[in-house]
Amino acid sequence: MDFDYDLQQQEIAVLKSIFADSFHQHSTKKVVEENGDEYYKADIRKSREEISYDPTNEDCYFQMKITLNLPEDFKVKVKRSDLVNNSISTTTTTTTSTTSRLSLGHAGHDEKKEDESEYIEYAIVSLPCLSLNFQYPQNYPQESAPLFQLSCSWLTIDQMERIVEHLDTLFDKGELVIFKYIDWVKDNALDYLGLGNELLLTNDPINSDFELIGSRAQWEHEYNWVSMLSVLPRILSHNSHESKRLFSLNSHTCPICYCDYPASEMTILQCNHFLCNECLSATCNINIQSKNIQLLKCTEPDCPQTFDINTIQHAASADNFAKYQDLVKLSKGYTKCTNCPNGWAFIDVHTQSTFCSNCYFSKCLMCTNGFHPGVYCEDVGRAPTPINKANLMVKRDKSNQKLKDKIQEFQAVKQEEWKNRNFMDRRCKPCPYCHMMIWKYDGCSKMACTNCSTKFCFICLKIIQDYSHFNTGTCQLFELETPVPVFTIPTKLIQEFTQQSNDCGAMKCLRCRSLIARYKFNNHLLCFSCKTEMCYQCKTIINSGTKHYTTSSCQQHGDPTPVATTTTTQPKTQ
Amino acid sequence: MATSNKRLQKEITDILKTPPTWCTAQVVGDNLHKWKATVIGPENSPYEKGNFEIELDIPVDYPFKPPALKFTTKIYHPNIKSDGTVCSELLSQNWSPQLKIFDVLTTIRLLLQEPNPESPLEVEIAQQFKNDRNAFNKAAKEYCKKYAK
Ligand SMILES: [Zn+2]
Ligand SMILES: [Zn+2]
Ligand SMILES: [Zn+2]
Ligand SMILES: [Zn+2]
Ligand SMILES: [Zn+2]
Ligand SMILES: [Zn+2]
Ligand SMILES: [Zn+2]
Ligand SMILES: [Zn+2]
Numbered sequence: 001m002d003f004d005y006d007l008q009q010q011e012i013a014v015l016k017s018i019f020a021d022s023f024h025q026h027s028t029k030k031v032v033e034e035n036g037d038e039y040y041k042a043d044i045r046k047s048r049e050e051i052s053y054d055p056t057n058e059d060c061y062f063q064m065k066i067t068l069n070l071p072e073d074f075k076v077k078v079k080r081s082d083l084v085n086n087s088i089s090t091t092t093t094t095t096t097s098t099t100s101r102l103s104l105g106h107a108g109h110d111e112k113k114e115d116e117s118e119y120i121e122y123a124i125v126s127l128p129c130l131s132l133n134f135q136y137p138q139n140y141p142q143e144s145a146p147l148f149q150l151s152c153s154w155l156t157i158d159q160m161e162r163i164v165e166h167l168d169t170l171f172d173k174g175e176l177v178i179f180k181y182i183d184w185v186k187d188n189a190l191d192y193l194g195l196g197n198e199l200l201l202t203n204d205p206i207n208s209d210f211e212l213i214g215s216r217a218q219w220e221h222e223y224n225w226v227s228m229l230s231v232l233p234r235i236l237s238h239n240s241h242e243s244k245r246l247f248s249l250n251s252h253t254c255p256i257c258y259c260d261y262p263a264s265e266m267t268i269l270q271c272n273h274f275l276c277n278e279c280l281s282a283t284c285n286i287n288i289q290s291k292n293i294q295l296l297k298c299t300e301p302d303c304p305q306t307f308d309i310n311t312i313q314h315a316a317s318a319d320n321f322a323k324y325q326d327l328v329k330l331s332k333g334y335t336k337c338t339n340c341p342n343g344w345a346f347i348d349v350h351t352q353s354t355f356c357s358n359c360y361f362s363k364c365l366m367c368t369n370g371f372h373p374g375v376y377c378e379d380v381g382r383a384p385t386p387i388n389k390a391n392l393m394v395k396r397d398k399s400n401q402k403l404k405d406k407i408q409e410f411q412a413v414k415q416e417e418w419k420n421r422n423f424m425d426r427r428c429k430p431c432p433y434c435h436m437m438i439w440k441y442d443g444c445s446k447m448a449c450t451n452c453s454t455k456f457c458f459i460c461l462k463i464i465q466d467y468s469h470f471n472t473g474t475c476q477l478f479e480l481e482t483p484v485p486v487f488t489i490p491t492k493l494i495q496e497f498t499q500q501s502n503d504c505g506a507m508k509c510l511r512c513r514s515l516i517a518r519y520k521f522n523n524h525l526l527c528f529s530c531k532t533e534m535c536y537q538c539k540t541i542i543n544s545g546t547k548h549y550t551t552s553s554c555q556q557h558g559d560p561t562p563v564a565t566t567t568t569t570q571p572k573t574q
Numbered sequence: 575m576a577t578s579n580k581r582l583q584k585e586i587t588d589i590l591k592t593p594p595t596w597c598t599a600q601v602v603g604d605n606l607h608k609w610k611a612t613v614i615g616p617e618n619s620p621y622e623k624g625n626f627e628i629e630l631d632i633p634v635d636y637p638f639k640p641p642a643l644k645f646t647t648k649i650y651h652p653n654i655k656s657d658g659t660v661c662s663e664l665l666s667q668n669w670s671p672q673l674k675i676f677d678v679l680t681t682i683r684l685l686l687q688e689p690n691p692e693s694p695l696e697v698e699i700a701q702q703f704k705n706d707r708n709a710f711n712k713a714a715k716e717y718c719k720k721y722a723k
Contacts, residue, residue: 286638
């Protein structure tokens with residue numbers, strides 16, 4: 001008996017010295033208060049502290065927290081359909097094999113493919129520990145095996161019971177066996193359960209209220225867990241914590257420059273991919289300078305993890321970081337105000353103008369003068385002419401063949417002239433970044449500034465990174481027809497025309513004050529300068545798509561007529 | 575510069591050690607930043623069995639910037655200009671400094687296998703590719719026979 005006790009003490013001492021933080025002693029102490037009340041107090045001691053082993057205390061037991069060794073490519077898998085309504089947001093690592101590591105850009109069709117795979121896989125370097133709780137009977141190891149129990153969060157009771165049964169077979173009388181247990185669980189348990197390379201977490205319900213009394217297997221769970229899937233967040237947070245800790249212990253080879261660096265000179269991203277700080281800085285600075293801010297991301301091909309702003313701030317030079325922040329603004333449809341030092345002006349695509357909410361300056365994007373709605377860029381500063389009115393009428397009067405021919409003839413001459421002219425027009429727009437005027441002579445609407453190489457959409461002047469802009473918005477990659485500039489029609493033609501057409505009235509645009517003529521008594525007016533729609537009758541702005549003429553007293557055509565004279569609307573009798 | 579030279583040295587060594595079956599690559603003269611490669615047209619494409627020579631101009635910023643490509647063999651393809659230039663966007667859009675010259679060649683091979691008519695350099699060829707695949711295949715094959723020996 002004393003011999004058993006000595007061996008037991010020996011084993012405890014060795015476990016203490018080897019496993020340090022993962023070895024604990026639990027005991028329950030009876031406390032008797034002065035008034036005679038008794039209660040039990042749990043006492044947990046880590047092996048760092050002194051462990052006093054009392055074989056006579058039945059409530060005293062030891063706990064070994066075992067971290068299983070995982071193969072390098074170990075994965076936790078969940079069925080995609082099980083996660084559909086779940087909102088666990090973590091970077092997923094999928095195994096969709098692509099023939100090329102560099103996907104052929106242009107459209108984001110590669111991501112779709114990944115979404116179709118049945119399982120989501122997470123690369124895992126470490127799983128939460130499995131606990132081996134044990135007590136020594138007095139005649140261990142000479143006669144009896146130790147009493148033990150397993151608990152774990154990610155194994156089912158059935159799986160743990162299979163381990164328990166196997167551990168039972170490892171004991172030989174007279175031999176200390178705890179080490180053997182630990183080693184076997186560490187290295188062989190997963191293979192034994194057929195989980196060698198992957199652990200599948202299913203969503204089959206587990207009734208956690210039902211606990212087998214006296215079972216040597218316990219599921220470590222939280223009160224609201226319903227299935228093995230519930231453990232996924234715990235596995236993922238443990239894994240990312242552990243992988244960062246493991247990473248910090250060693251030096252690593254940078255996947256870009258192939259140099260070895262200690263962890264302190266590298267950066268590990270949320271996705272657990274890493275690179276050396278030098279390469280990180282180079283990636284940030286070079287891509288900011290060439291305005292490819294979409295490349296400020298994990299360098300592992302196919303990994304979607306972007307650099308967070310703190311990472312960029314640390315890695316990029318101060319100049320480049322400021323530039324980066326500007327680029328982010330620009331990509332959201334703003335441009336730097338040219339009128340005040342710190343303002344950002346919003347670009348209005350429809351009016352081709354900008355508006356700065358800091359200094360309230362509004363600028364025309366075609367000529368960089370102040371916004372001049374209703375006046376052609378060439379005419380800014382000149383005395384106003386009734387050009388708009390005539391223009392509108394000419395555009396709409398398709399029935400007037402004679403006038404149409406004249407206009408066409410006039411425009412043909414003008415276009416010929418225009419082809420030879422090299423002034424700023426609709427094919428020449430300012431770069432949203434450096435304001436250099438960029439001439440678009442052919443090709444698609446995805447432009448690159450020849451001065452600063454900013455990539456932008458020639459139609460809406462937003463800074464863009466790739467072609468996806470043309471798949472989602474209203475801007476077309478290829479304009480179907482060459483844009484024809486609108487030419488001023490000479491006064492002679494206007495006079496001729498205004499004589500011919502009945503004057504149906506005109507009003508000033510409610511928004512930009514340019515003159516709009518009513519055409520053939522149609523009360524629904526469109527301002528050609530600012531594209532605002534309004535009603536000639538009630539003089540209010542109306543939105544396209546609203547049913548103004550069916551829901552108000554206004555009529556779309558004609559002038560209001562007295563109610564009494566509506567004889568013409570009566571049905572004719574034969 | 576130090577990074578790019580070290581990378582390129584290792585990449586060319588790796589390619590020479592285990593040469594891929596469908597492409598070759600070599601450094602031109604003693605300038606590590608100029609490479610010459612050949613890509614063999616993929617099977618079941620109109621470029622099958624063609625030998626396409628490509629010049630690679632590797633920037634000093636490599637691998638943070640992708641190489642520039644130019645076909646020196648004439649090819650009929652919506653994404654390759656008649657003078658052999660390839661849209662620089664092709665590589666720069668999804669470029670990662672972890673990608674190697676070999677990955678670039680793989681991408682080229684993929685482009686031969688699956689042209690992308692949605693962002694063409696040769697608009698007419700792209701239209702033909704979309705509307706009359708047989709005529710496109712025929713023309714591409716003829717070019718291949720004539721130039722890509
Ligand atoms: Zn590096
Ligand atoms: Zn990553
Ligand atoms: Zn301003
Ligand atoms: Zn203007
Ligand atoms: Zn620019
Ligand atoms: Zn646009
Ligand atoms: Zn207006
Ligand atoms: Zn009205």
